[in-house]
Amino acid sequence: MSLEDIRNERLKKLSLLREAGFDSYPAETKRTHSLGDIRKNFAKLSKGGKKVIAAGRIMALREHGGSTFANLKDGSGMMQVYFKEDALGPKDYRLFLDTTDIGDFIETSGKLFKTKRGEETLEVSEWRMLAKSLRPLPEKWHGLQDVEERFRRRYLDLVMNDEVKARFLARTRLVSLIRSFLERSGFTEFETPLLHSIPGGALAKPFKTRHNALDLDLYLRIAPELYLKRLLIGGFEKIYELGRNFRNEGIDATHNPEFTMLELYAAWWDEEDMMKFVEEFFVSLVKDFFKKSEFEFEGNSISVEPPFKRISFKELLKKYALISDYDAMDLKRMAAEAARHGIEVEKHDTKGKLADEIYKKICRPHLIEPTFVVHHPIEISPLAKERQNNPEEVRRFQLIVAGLELTNGFAELNDPIEQRTRFLAQEKGRGGGEETHPMDEEFIEAVEYGMPPSAGLGVGIDRLAMLLTNTRNVKEVILFPTMKPKHK
Secondary structure, eight states: OHHHHHHHHHHHHHHHHTTTTSSSSSSSOOOSSHHHHHHHTHHHHGGGGOOEEEEEEEEEEEETEEEEEEEOOOOOEEEEEEEHHHHHHHHHHHHHHOOOTTTTTEEEEEEEETTOOOOEEEEEEEEEEEEOSSOOOOOSOOGGHHHHHHHHHHHHHHHHHHHHHHHHHHHHHHHHHHHHHHHHHHOOEEEOEEEEEOSSSSOOOOOEETTTTTEEEEEEESSSSHHHHHHHHTTEEEEEEEEEEEEEOOOOOTTTTTTEEEEEEOOOOOOHHHHHHHHHHHHHOOOOOOOOSSSEEEEEEEEEEEEEEEHHHHEEEEEEEEOOOTTOOOHHHHHHHHHHTOOOOTTTHHHHHHHHHHHHIIGGOOOOOOOEEEBGGGGGGBOOEEETTEEEEESSSEEEEEEEEEEEEEEBOOHHHHHHHHHHHHHHTTTOOOOOOOOOHHHHHHHHTTSSSSSEEEEHHHHHHHHHOOOOGGGGSSSSSOOOOOOO
C-alpha cells in the first residue's frame, strides 16, 4: 500500500470519528499522571483500584479476539494499556478498532493491574482521540542506511530512536552545566547583535542580507567578538555570550553553517590565565557529565587530568607534515607543500592560511589527549597580541581533543594602532579571498577609548557535544541541521 493510500484510509477513520461526534484534535486533556509517574508509583496508584488518566502516542497494537493491547508512549516513558470489549462496551470498542492506528495520540482512563506475566498495565474503561495521525510512523528505522531521512525528519528520529532523544537531552544538560560553571566563576551573560554591518570577529565568509527600511546590506554574525569587547571597554570584566553564529562555508562532519558558540572574555587575564581556566572548565564539565575524569570517544579512553599537554603550531607541522623550517619557507614552497597533501590552493591564499589547512588535515587528527596548540602565525590571528620574543607569532592557543578543535583563545589585542595595521594587512592581502578580516573603523574607535588587558575564548558547543556523546557527525548533535531541500 502506498503512502497516499495509507493517508486516505486514515482520513476515512478521521471521518468516522467526526460522524460519531468526537473531536479528533481537542485542545485539552484530563491526564492525571505521566506514564513515568504511573510506573514509578504503580504499587501506590494500583492499591484500592484508583482511577488514573494517561495520555500518549500509540507505538504498538496487538488484537486478541475481544481485547487489544497497546503500547502507549509519552515524554516520560512507555506503558502497556489494555482495551477490553466487556469493559468499554461493544460500540466504543468497535470505534477504537475502526479508527485508531499506530502513531495516534489518545487519552485513556481506567484502573491499574498486572498481567499474568507481571506486566504493569492500565485497563481502559474510557478513551478518546487527542490527535489522529494521518501518516504512518516508520515500521523499522534503519539507522545509518536512512541517515539523510533521519536528519530531515528529526521528529520521527526522536519518536523512533530513544538513543537520539537521550543524546539531545544530554546536550541540553551540557549547556546547563556550562552556564552553571560560568556563573560560579563570576561571569555574566549578555546578548549582542546577530545582524552586523561589518562581518568581524573571525576569518570566515558571511551570509549577506538586506534591510529594506535602512537601505543597508547586513551580515549574519560570524562571531560576537567585537561587540563583546565593546563591553570590556564599557567596564564589564568577566562576560560571555552563548548563542548562534553563521558562516557561509562548506558542510562536513564537523561543520554546519549555523552553529552554537560560547564566547567569553576576562579583563586583567592573559592567555596563560585563560588556559588555566580552560583546564578547570573542561575538567569540571567532564566530571559533572560523566561523574569521573575520563571518557570514551571512538575507542579511545581520554583522561582530562591537568595539566594538559602543549605543543607549538610549528612543532606540529614539523612532526607530522615534515615542514622542518616554517619561517624559512616562502608562499610558493608552502603552496607546493599544500598541494602535496591534497589541499586545493587558491590565488588569494597566504602562507599562514595554507599552513593552517595543512595543520587541520595532517596534524590535528593525531592529537587525542587534551592538548593546547600554541604560538600561531600572526597572519591568521588578526585579533591576538603578538609574542614579544617572536613578533611573527601570537599569544594564542587552541584546545584539541580527539582531533577536534574545541576552543580558540588568546591574549586580546588592545592597541588600536596595531589593530588598524593588522586590519589593513588583512585588507591588502584579501586579493579576492573572503576569509579575511575587514577594516572596522567603529571598533578601532572604541578601542581608542581604552580596553583593559584581556583574554578571550571561543568554545564550539556542537563539537563539545559531539565529543561528550561519542558522536562523529555534527548533524547528530544539531536537532535540525542545514540541508539542501529534497525536491519531488
